[in-house]
Structure formats: structure tokens, C-alpha cells
Amino acid sequence: MASKERLFNPTLLLIIIMSSLRGSSAALDTLKQGDVLNSSQYLFSAKQRFTLGFFSLTPYHGDKKNSYLGIWYTNYTENSEVWIANRNRSISDDSSAFLTLDHLGKLMINSSGFGVDPFVIYSGGETENTSVTLLDNGNLVVSEVNSNGSIGRRLWESFDYPTDTLLPGMKLGVNHKTGRNWSLTSWLAQDDPAPGAFTLEWERKTRRLVIKRRGEPYWSSGLQQSKFKNVSLFEYIDPTKGQDYIINTDADGEYFAYSLDTEFESLINLQDRERSAWQLQYWGPIMDRSTSIMKMNFCYGYGMEAEGCEKWDQPECRYYNQTFEPKSGFFRHIGPDGLLQDDAASVYDHSTTIGPADCRARCWNNCDCWGLNGDEGTGCQYWTGNVKFEPDDGVSRSILKYVLTDPPKDEISKSNDKGNEKWIVPVIVTAILVLFLGTFSLWRIYRRRVEAERRQEKHLLELTTPDRLLDADELENDGNARHNIKVFSFACIAAATNNFSPETKLGEGGFGPVYKGALPKGREIAVKRLSRNSGQGLVEFKNELILIAKLQHMNLVRLLGCCFQGEEKMLIYEYMPNKSLDSFLFDPTKNYLLDWEQRVNIIEGIAQGLLYLHRYSRLKVIHRDLKASNILLDENMCVKISDFGMARIFKRDGLEANTNRIVGTYGYMSPEYAMEGIFSEKSDVFSFGVLMLEIVSGRKNNSFYNVNGPLNLVGYAWELWQRDAGKDIMDPTLKDSCPMHQLLRFIHVALSCLEDSAADRPTILEVISMLKNESASLPILKKPAFFTGGNVNNEDLQRKGSENYSVNGLSISRMDAR
Numbered sequence: 001m002a003s004k005e006r007l008f009n010p011t012l013l014l015i016i017i018m019s020s021l022r023g024s025s026a027a028l029d030t031l032k033q034g035d036v037l038n039s040s041q042y043l044f045s046a047k048q049r050f051t052l053g054f055f056s057l058t059p060y061h062g063d064k065k066n067s068y069l070g071i072w073y074t075n076y077t078e079n080s081e082v083w084i085a086n087r088n089r090s091i092s093d094d095s096s097a098f099l100t101l102d103h104l105g106k107l108m109i110n111s112s113g114f115g116v117d118p119f120v121i122y123s124g125g126e127t128e129n130t131s132v133t134l135l136d137n138g139n140l141v142v143s144e145v146n147s148n149g150s151i152g153r154r155l156w157e158s159f160d161y162p163t164d165t166l167l168p169g170m171k172l173g174v175n176h177k178t179g180r181n182w183s184l185t186s187w188l189a190q191d192d193p194a195p196g197a198f199t200l201e202w203e204r205k206t207r208r209l210v211i212k213r214r215g216e217p218y219w220s221s222g223l224q225q226s227k228f229k230n231v232s233l234f235e236y237i238d239p240t241k242g243q244d245y246i247i248n249t250d251a252d253g254e255y256f257a258y259s260l261d262t263e264f265e266s267l268i269n270l271q272d273r274e275r276s277a278w279q280l281q282y283w284g285p286i287m288d289r290s291t292s293i294m295k296m297n298f299c300y301g302y303g304m305e306a307e308g309c310e311k312w313d314q315p316e317c318r319y320y321n322q323t324f325e326p327k328s329g330f331f332r333h334i335g336p337d338g339l340l341q342d343d344a345a346s347v348y349d350h351s352t353t354i355g356p357a358d359c360r361a362r363c364w365n366n367c368d369c370w371g372l373n374g375d376e377g378t379g380c381q382y383w384t385g386n387v388k389f390e391p392d393d394g395v396s397r398s399i400l401k402y403v404l405t406d407p408p409k410d411e412i413s414k415s416n417d418k419g420n421e422k423w424i425v426p427v428i429v430t431a432i433l434v435l436f437l438g439t440f441s442l443w444r445i446y447r448r449r450v451e452a453e454r455r456q457e458k459h460l461l462e463l464t465t466p467d468r469l470l471d472a473d474e475l476e477n478d479g480n481a482r483h484n485i486k487v488f489s490f491a492c493i494a495a496a497t498n499n500f501s502p503e504t505k506l507g508e509g510g511f512g513p514v515y516k517g518a519l520p521k522g523r524e525i526a527v528k529r530l531s532r533n534s535g536q537g538l539v540e541f542k543n544e545l546i547l548i549a550k551l552q553h554m555n556l557v558r559l560l561g562c563c564f565q566g567e568e569k570m571l572i573y574e575y576m577p578n579k580s581l582d583s584f585l586f587d588p589t590k591n592y593l594l595d596w597e598q599r600v601n602i603i604e605g606i607a608q609g610l611l612y613l614h615r616y617s618r619l620k621v622i623h624r625d626l627k628a629s630n631i632l633l634d635e636n637m638c639v640k641i642s643d644f645g646m647a648r649i650f651k652r653d654g655l656e657a658n659t660n661r662i663v664g665t666y667g668y669m670s671p672e673y674a675m676e677g678i679f680s681e682k683s684d685v686f687s688f689g690v691l692m693l694e695i696v697s698g699r700k701n702n703s704f705y706n707v708n709g710p711l712n713l714v715g716y717a718w719e720l721w722q723r724d725a726g727k728d729i730m731d732p733t734l735k736d737s738c739p740m741h742q743l744l745r746f747i748h749v750a751l752s753c754l755e756d757s758a759a760d761r762p763t764i765l766e767v768i769s770m771l772k773n774e775s776a777s778l779p780i781l782k783k784p785a786f787f788t789g790g791n792v793n794n795e796d797l798q799r800k801g802s803e804n805y806s807v808n809g810l811s812i813s814r815m816d817a818r
């Protein structure tokens with residue numbers, strides 16, 4: 001259920017590197033008295049299923065690696081430590097550590113970093129002759145050695161000291177005779193195996209599994225009669241996975257365990273079965289590898305029975321089913337004028353004894369808190385007070401946050417009518433009264449809402465035009481372009497567009513229809529009437545507008561103003577008489593009008609506009625839907641990029657509703673955006689590369705239908721390029737106006753923008769320098785992407801926004817001993 005996704009910031013990845021064991025003889029499963037296992041040696045169980053050795057983790061905060069002695073599934077490197085000896089006492093990595101079984105039978109970890117104080121795993125009885133063996137079920141056992149050399153009693157075993165993992169055959173429960181009990185304790189954080197917030201116990205009295213968070217019931221498996229097999233809470237466990245549950249009661253005690261049912265052996269992936277391990281995650285749930293054993297990811301204390309979540313007291317400020325959502329972006333301070341200002345200050349506790357789960361609880365219980373850092377390390381950072389979250393869709397390198405969801409807008413407390421009057425008269429009287437009061441209060445609510453709307457509008461007007469509501473005519477005289485947005489009245493726009501008549505409609509953009517209009521003094525405008533599903537409040541809309549209004553560049557279409565009335569939201573742009581690039585390029589009757597020089601100008605204009613968007617302040621804008629129909633041309637055939645920042649105006653949800661839009665336009669999308677939903681400025685560079693090829697060739701990228709040949713223009717161009725026939729891609733109408741060396745240079749640059757790997761693509765700045773400077777060296781081409789739009793992984797796209805994001809971003813590489 002939970003996906004394995006990486007955190008946004010690659011520097012946060014934990015890396016475990018184990019050097020390979022060289023010069024070792026046959027793999028051993030046993031240490032004898034006096035033996036030493038150093039940090040580059042390993043014990044292997046008899047059938048090599050498990051490995052015992054030292055591994056290291058790099059914490060998020062700090063750069064010193066920590067070493068631990070652990071057991072893991074051989075050859076399986078992902079989150080595979082099933083037991084750790086020194087989980088709450090790490091060894092600094094640069095001190096040499098080794099495991100010894102001394103001549104007194106004492107098993108311990110010595111290290112120079114420990115000074116004189118080794119970490120004792122089994123202290124032994126002074127005179128015992130013992131040995132240590134790693135068994136094939138993952139159990140590390142210290143046993144007596146008889147005088148004749150045979151193995152005798154078990155003195156100690158790691159199964160009695162579970163960490164966060166239950167292996168098949170391990171027990172949870174209690175032994176009444178010895179008083180010993182077995183439970184799991186989660187890691188503290190993703191980077192710290194120290195005992196954390198969650199424990200998993202077998203509760204004998206109620207015969208159920210219980211997860212506790214810092215001692216308080218958090219989740220339970222529900223009351224059980226016999227086998228878990230029949231219990232709905234576990235119904236989601238795929239029976240073909242072959243797990244069977246055992247609850248054993250014997251004279252000594254009562255235990256829960258699971259085993260791998262041999263019946264199903266032939267049905268399932270043997271590898272997964274062989275690596276089965278129930279791990280209590282540091283954020284709560286139990287997972288067996290990538291499969292969640294439970295329905296919940298996080299419990300919030302509402303007592304969701306279906307998910308097994310327990311109920312606990314809530315702070316008053318939390319409403320039913322409010323949750324944290326993982327989001328990428330920044331918390332910004334809200335200034336006195338209602339505008340978002342700089343990054344907000346946060347509350348930061350650097351303590352290494354609290355983990356992400358504790359931090360969530362802290363934020364949850366603090367009514368001032370809006371969200372917390374999601375970096376999954378130790379410590380706690382959260383934001384309180386007068387702040388607002390500004391998502392950035394993962395564009396800039398912000399760290400993931402957990403942001404509290406907004407309360408539902410229609411939270412209206414329902415009146416409870418408990419009285420069951422027997423008298424009709426009082427009922428009628430009450431009914432009339434209620435009706436009257438209801439109508440009255442509805443009217444009041446309506447009035448208030450209208451007033452609030454007016455106030456908001458007024459506020460926006462004040463903000464955008466400090467002096468007064470500008471008359472549309474004033475635009476004509478407005479020589480000094482200020483950042484102010486002009487607000488047009490609805491009546492004025494309606495008049496300008498002949499009441500949005502179909503004749504004035506220019507086209508249909510991703511966000512709604514576009515109309516042509518003329519202001520009273522004759523100035524022509526383009527009106528983009530936004531579809532109503534923007535899902536945005538007026539304040540956010542205003543913030544976006546101000547941002548877009550600030551983007552002014554000769555190669556970007558200019559926003560003249562806006563208009564809003566009630567639900568209606570419109571953006572007013574300057575009108576472009578020559579429409580868009582595609583209307584020339586792909587029209588056989590017009591494409592000869594664009595000679596080579598003009599095409600070079602257009603390419604350079606697009607590049608300059610993009611450069612401005614990418615480099616503009618820290619609120620870098622990624623266009624995301626660059627295509628020929630979004631490149632407008634003014635009366636001098638000068639490029640004006642349009643629709644930039646439109647994605648910002650719309651909430652993500654709105655975007656996702658419109659598939660056309662979220663995935664951009666097939667053929668222009670970079671592979672990483674199409675497949676994984678990752679976009680960066682390099683995604684725009686990719687689209688730019690496609691555009692360049694289209695401009696040079698006069699063909700649409702997706703105009704290829706040849707089953708056996710290349711699937712699109714990119715593939716076609718690459719094929720020609722490799723055959724040294726790059727020039728054949730040229731639009732035949734350019735024959736006379738195009739210098740060949742420049743053409744080839746342009747195709748080379750375009751192909752470099754289309755590299756499969758985003759890292760191999762140049763930045764737009766580099767593109768400009770390569771285009772302008774004939775002597776600039778060109779990159780060696782590797783492998784342009786041939787993405788055709790067929791394999792968008794919807795699952796991946798969906799996962800991005802959901803809470804299933806499981807933060808298993810642990811990237812581990814380990815070279816095991818051979």
C-alpha cells in the first residue's frame with residue numbers, strides 16, 4: 001500500500017556503504033571463544049539467508065556516520081535490518097569496531113570510540129565455554145559447548161531481544177513463569193534506530209495486538225476469538241502471500257507469532273516470501289517489506305474503527321478527520337496588508353530524543369500549529385501563528401512538509417432537537433418560530449456573506465489600484481507600466497466583448513475560453529474567462545495576480561488587468577493580432593511567410609522569455625505547458641509567451657481535474673514529468689527542444705503515424721542526425737534562406753535539450769549562449785528521449801499527493817561480501 005518514494009531532497013538520502021569483505025575464506029556462521037569479527041567481516045547463516053555484520057547510517061542532521069551491529073537478509077539491502085544489537089548506542093563510524101566472544105564467554109562490541117567501556121551483548125557466566133551462531137531463521141544464539149565439542153544449552157538468543165522486527169517464528173507475548181515478555185519498539189526516526197515512539201505488544205487479556213504511542217493505545221487489531229485469519233482487520237493481507245497466524249497458549253504463557261504457510265508456496269513470489277519481516281515503522285504502521293499490514297497510515301485519535309485506530313482526547317481546535325498532508329512548499333508570514341511575506345520563523349527543537357511521530361503529536365496538540373517539517377529525522381520543527389502555506393509543487397528545493405488540512409467550509413453546527421413533544425400546538429409554534437428564526441438568520445448569513453465579499457473586493461481594489469478604480473480608458477494613457485493590476489468592471493468587459501458573444505471567441509485554452517474585445521477608445525484586448533473550478537479564494541487569487549503582474553518582459557504577453565464579480569474571474573491581456581505560432585507554422589498556406597531569419601528571431605525570443613521566467617527572483621516560474629499554440633506573435637512577429645503562471649493561478653486539484661493540463665501536452669512533456677510528475681526548469685527546456693525542432697522542420701511533433709518508422713519528430717530527427725542527414729529535417733520552404741551550418745547547429749542544440757536525463761540537458765542560459773555564439777562548443781549527444789505519451793504512470797502521479805507517501809526514502813547501497 002505504501003509506496004517507496006524518495007524525499008524531494010536527494011542530499012537527505014541515507015546511505016549505507018559497506019566495504020566488501022576481501023580475502024575472507026569460506027563464510028562462517030559461528031564465532032568461537034577468542035574469535036573477533038571486525039567491521040569488514042560478516043557471519044553468514046548456514047544457508048546464507050541471513051548476514052550479521054556492521055553497517056552504518058548517515059543522520060539527516062549532522063554528517064558523522066553511525067555504526068551498528070545488525071542482522072539482515074543476505075543480498076537484500078533495502079530496510080532490511082531485522083535486528084540491531086546496539087540500537088541506542090551507536091558507534092561513531094571512524095572508530096574501528098569489532099565483535100568479540102572472549103574466553104569467559106562474554107559477547108561484546110569493542111571499539112576505540114567506546115574507550116574502556118565495551119557494549120556487552122551477553123555477559124556470560126565466568127567459566128562457560130560458549131560459541132555464537134547465526135541461524136537460518138535470523139536468530140543469533142549463544143550456546144554452551146560441551147566438553148566433547150557438541151553444542152549444548154542455549155544461553156542467550158536475539159529473538160528474546162526483538163527490536164522493531166518480527167520474523168516468522170519470533171514471538172510477541174509473555175511468559176508467566178519467567179516474567180519475560182516480548183514486544184517490538186519502532187525506530188526513533190528514519191535515520192536513528194534508537195527506541196522510538198511506537199511499541200507493538202500482544203495484549204493477553206483482550207487477545208489482541210496493540211500499538212502504543214509513548215505508552216498510550218494508538219491502534220489495535222480488535223477483539224479476537226481465535227485466529228486472526230478470520231478477522232476483518234487482517235482481511236487485506238493477501239492470502240496468497242502465504243502468511244498464517246498462530247496464537248499459542250501453553251502452560252508458561254501466551255504468544256502471537258506468524259509463519260509462512262507452506263500451502264501457498266507455489267503461488268507466490270518466492271523471493272518476497274523469503275524476505276518476510278513485519279517491521280513496526282517509526283511513523284506507526286507495521287509493514288512487511290512494501291506491503292502495509294494495516295489499513296491505516298496514521299491515526300489521529302478519532303477512533304476510526306474500520307482502520308483499527310484508537311480514540312483519544314483531542315484538543316478543541318481539531319475538527320473531525322482533520323489530517324496532515326504531505327506537501328512541498330514554504331510557510332510564509334502573512335503581513336499586515338494580508339499579503340504573504342518572507343519565510344515564516346519556525347519553532348525548532350534540535351533534541352535527538354524525539355522523532356517525527358513525537359513532532360506530529362506536538363504540532364497536533366498545539367492549536368497554533370499549522371504544519372511541520374517532513375524530513376523524517378530526529379528533532380522537531382513546526383510553524384505557528386500568522387502563517388500560510390505556499391505550495392511550490394516541488395519546483396524549488398523546499399523540504400517536504402506536513403500541512404494540516406483546512407477545516408471544511410461548510411462546518412455548520414447542527415442544532416439538535418432532542419425534545420419529543422406530545423403536544424401539537426407547541427410543535428407548531430416552535431416550528432413557526434424556528435422557521436422565522438431560520439429565515440432571519442439565513443438572511444443575516446446571506447447579508448454577511450455579501451458584505452464580506454464586497455469588503456474583500458474592496459480590499460482587492462484598494463490593493464491593486466491604490467488611488468481609485470481605474471477607468472478602462474486610462475489604460476490608453478498609462479505610459480509608465482507599474483505593477484498595479486487594473487481592475488475592470490464586469491460591465492466594461494461584457495461591453496468590450498459584445499457580451500461574450502461567440503463571434504468574439506478566439507479559442508479555448510486549458511483554463512477556459514478566450515475572447516477578443518475592444519475598449520471604448522479602440523484598444524484591443526484578449527479576455528481569458530477562467531473556468532469556475534479554480535478552487536481558489538479571493539486572497540490566493542490576488543496573490544497570484546500580483547505575482548504574474550510583476551512578470552514583465554518583452555517576450556511575455558502582458559497582463560493588463562483582471563475582472564471579477566462573484567464567481568466570475570477574468571484575466572485581461574494585450575491582444576496579439578498575429579495569433580499564435582502554430583497558426584503559421586503548421587498551416588501550409590502560411591508557413592512560407594516565416595523565413596529563416598524570422599524563425600531564428602522566434603526561437604531566440606522564446607529562449608529569452610523562458611530565461612526571464614526561470615531566473616526571475618526566487619519565485620522561479622516553470623511554464624510547464626510550452627507549445628506552439630502558447631507562443632503568440634505581435635504585429636512585428638515578435639514572440640510573446642502566454643499562459644505562463646496560469647498553472648500557479650489554479651490549485652493542483654483544479655489542474656488534475658483537467659487531464660489535458662496536468663500532463664501538459666503529449667509530445668512536449670519531458671519523460672520525467674510524464675512518467676513521474678517531476679518538473680523542473682529542465683522540463684521546460686525539453687519542451688523548448690521540441691518547439692525548436694517544430695520551428696525548424698515546420699512539422700508537428702506528433703504528426704507521425706508511421707508504425708514501423710519513428711514515432712514522433714524527436715525520434716525522426718534523431719534518426720536523421722545519426723545517419724548524418726540532419727539537414728533533411730529542414731522545412732522545404734527554408735531552402736533558400738537558411739545557412740546550413742546554422743541549421744545543423746540549431747538541430748544539435750535542440751537535440752541536446754531533448755536528452756533523456758534532465759541532468760544532461762543544458763539550462764536555458766546555456767542554450768542561449770550556444771545559439772548566439774557560433775564558437776561555443778556543443779555538448780556530445782547521448783540519448784534523446786523518445787517518449788511518445790503512452791506510458792504515463794498514473795499510479796505514480798496519484799501517489800504524489802496522497803498520504804500513502806510512506807517516507808521510505810532510504811536509499812541503501814551495500815556491497816555484500818562474496
Ligand SMILES: *[C@@H]1O[C@H](CO)[C@@H](O)[C@H](O)[C@H]1NC(C)=O
Nearest residue numbers: 022023037038039040041096
Ligand atoms: C578485518 O580482518 C581481516 C582479516 O583479518 C583484514 O583483512 C581486514 O583488514 C580487517 N578489517 C579491518 C577494518 O580491520
Ligand SMILES: *[C@@H]1O[C@H](CO)[C@@H](O)[C@H](O)[C@H]1NC(C)=O
Nearest residue numbers: 047048049050073074075076
Ligand atoms: C546472494 O547473491 C549471490 C550472488 O548473486 C548468490 O550466489 C547467493 O546465492 C545469494 N544468496 C542468497 C541467500 O540469496
Ligand SMILES: *[C@@H]1O[C@H](CO)[C@@H](O)[C@H](O)[C@H]1NC(C)=O
Nearest residue numbers: 086087088089161185194195
Ligand atoms: C538502551 O536500551 C536498553 C533496552 O531497551 C535499555 O535498557 C538501556 O537503558 C538503553 N540505554 C540508553 C543509553 O538509552
Ligand SMILES: *[C@@H]1O[C@H](CO)[C@@H](O)[C@H](O)[C@H]1NC(C)=O
Nearest residue numbers: 036100102110115116117118
Ligand atoms: C574488549 O574490551 C574489553 C574491555 O575493555 C577487553 O577486556 C578486551 O580485551 C577487549 N577485546 C579485544 C579483542 O580487544
Ligand SMILES: *[C@@H]1O[C@H](CO)[C@@H](O)[C@H](O)[C@H]1NC(C)=O
Nearest residue numbers: 145146147148149150151152
Ligand atoms: C557430548 O556430551 C554431552 C554431555 O556432555 C552428551 O549429551 C552428548 O551426547 C555428547 N555427544 C557426543 C557426540 O558424544
Ligand SMILES: *[C@@H]1O[C@H](CO)[C@@H](O)[C@H](O)[C@H]1NC(C)=O
Nearest residue numbers: 033103129145146147148149
Ligand atoms: C571449548 O571447547 C572446545 C571444544 O571442546 C575446545 O576446543 C576449546 O578449547 C574450549 N575452550 C575453552 C576456553 O575451554
Ligand SMILES: *[C@@H]1O[C@H](CO)[C@@H](O)[C@H](O)[C@H]1NC(C)=O
Nearest residue numbers: 174179180181182201202204
Ligand atoms: C513487559 O516487561 C516490561 C519490563 O521488562 C514491563 O515493564 C512490562 O510491564 C511488561 N509487560 C507485560 C505485558 O507484562
Ligand SMILES: *[C@@H]1O[C@H](CO)[C@@H](O)[C@H](O)[C@H]1NC(C)=O
Nearest residue numbers: 224225226227228229230231
Ligand atoms: C474461520 O474461517 C474458516 C473458513 O472460512 C471457518 O471455517 C472457521 O469457522 C472460521 N473461524 C472462526 C473462529 O470464525
Ligand SMILES: *[C@@H]1O[C@H](CO)[C@@H](O)[C@H](O)[C@H]1NC(C)=O
Nearest residue numbers: 319320321322323405406408
Ligand atoms: C470526513 O468524514 C466524513 C464522514 O464522517 C467523510 O464523509 C469525509 O469524506 C471525511 N473527509 C475526509 C477529508 O476524509
